[in-house]
Amino acid sequence: MKPAPFAYHDPRSIEEVLELLASLDNARLLAGGQSLMPMLNMRVAFPDHLIDLNRVEGLTGIAEEGGSIRIGAMTRQRDIEESALVRARLPLLAEALSHVGHRQTRNRGTIGGSLCNLDPSAELVAVATALDAVLEVQGPAGMRELSIHDFPTGFMTPALAPEEMLTAIRLPLPPARHGAAFTEFARRHGDYAIVSAAALLVIEGSRIARASLTLGGLGAGPLRLRNAEAMLVGEAPSEAAFGAAAAECAGIEAMSDPQAPAWYRRRLSAVLTRRALETAAARAAV
Numbered sequence: 001m002k003p004a005p006f007a008y009h010d011p012r013s014i015e016e017v018l019e020l021l022a023s024l025d026n027a028r029l030l031a032g033g034q035s036l037m038p039m040l041n042m043r044v045a046f047p048d049h050l051i052d053l054n055r056v057e058g059l060t061g062i063a064e065e066g067g068s069i070r071i072g073a074m075t076r077q078r079d080i081e082e083s084a085l086v087r088a089r090l091p092l093l094a095e096a097l098s099h100v101g102h103r104q105t106r107n108r109g110t111i112g113g114s115l116c117n118l119d120p121s122a123e124l125v126a127v128a129t130a131l132d133a134v135l136e137v138q139g140p141a142g143m144r145e146l147s148i149h150d151f152p153t154g155f156m157t158p159a160l161a162p163e164e165m166l167t168a169i170r171l172p173l174p175p176a177r178h179g180a181a182f183t184e185f186a187r188r189h190g191d192y193a194i195v196s197a198a199a200l201l202v203i204e205g206s207r208i209a210r211a212s213l214t215l216g217g218l219g220a221g222p223l224r225l226r227n228a229e230a231m232l233v234g235e236a237p238s239e240a241a242f243g244a245a246a247a248e249c250a251g252i253e254a255m256s257d258p259q260a261p262a263w264y265r266r267r268l269s270a271v272l273t274r275r276a277l278e279t280a281a282a283r284a285a286v
């Protein structure tokens, strides 16, 4: 199928984009096009105006700034995956990216596009949640910061007004001595995950000093397992502690869809949580 007709806009600056967003009705931003183009072609989305971000200055780059890694919204997923800085300081992000689609889709797809598309199973949304990301959003009133935890407002619906855009994402750096792991179950390599799990452990001495546990694919947004995180802190990394954390998955809410029923997602959650914790602990010990 072909998209419904739309007017194409090719701005060069963030200010121009914001002017267009403020003045046009039913406009949509185009980033890597890896989700939007299929949606246009299948006529799931039919904007009257398409605003292309690909030639806008100042939306790309990966840099360490004040205890965080800041990534421009239009930075390609493959550039992040290959970044020496990301691999050294945020290996969890690089590992999660290796599960996102295929190398070809990552060459075009952007971090901002994936976050704003907000697919329930998107690996980047899950890992941003695990890392307590802060989003930089620009609109007519200037820049505002938004926690990733407040970003999903419903199924594939980010907390962005029609005249706003995401410009960057900041990922706070965990201590250098941490262990993290991202694991998922998908039907085929490159498919969206049915369930994914991200674990991050900071171990001081022989005890867990900090734990972050996130599941993706269960509902509109990722789920942080706050009870399990609290249970782990102060414990020694052990089979018993990880088993108890994974047992918390028995009570979580999960969606059913044609891919998998809720009970199956819950069961996967427990298995993947334990697996991610074991791998994170092994990596923390190295």
Ligand SMILES: Cc1cc2nc3c(=O)[nH]c(=O)nc-3n(C[C@H](O)[C@H](O)[C@H](O)COP(=O)(O)OP(=O)(O)OC[C@H]3O[C@@H](n4cnc5c(N)ncnc54)[C@H](O)[C@@H]3O)c2cc1C
Binding pocket: 028, 029, 030, 031, 032, 033, 034, 035, 036, 037, 053, 073, 074, 099, 100, 101, 102, 105, 108, 109, 110, 111, 112, 113, 114, 116, 117, 119, 121, 122, 123, 124, 160, 164, 165, 166, 167, 190, 191, 192, 193
């Ligand atoms: C074959 C295939 C397999 C895939 N598998 C996976 C997978 O396993 N996991 C996964 O997570 N994804 C997968 N994807 C989707 C891919 O990750 C997309 O890259 C991503 O969802 C969207 O990023 P994009 O840059 O292409 O954004 P686009 O498709 O251009 O845009 C997506 C949405 O975000 C909005 N948007 C984009 N940028 C901004 C911004 N700066 N501010 C506000 N709104 C913005 C757009 O208006 C649009 O609504 C797959 C895609 C394909 C084609």
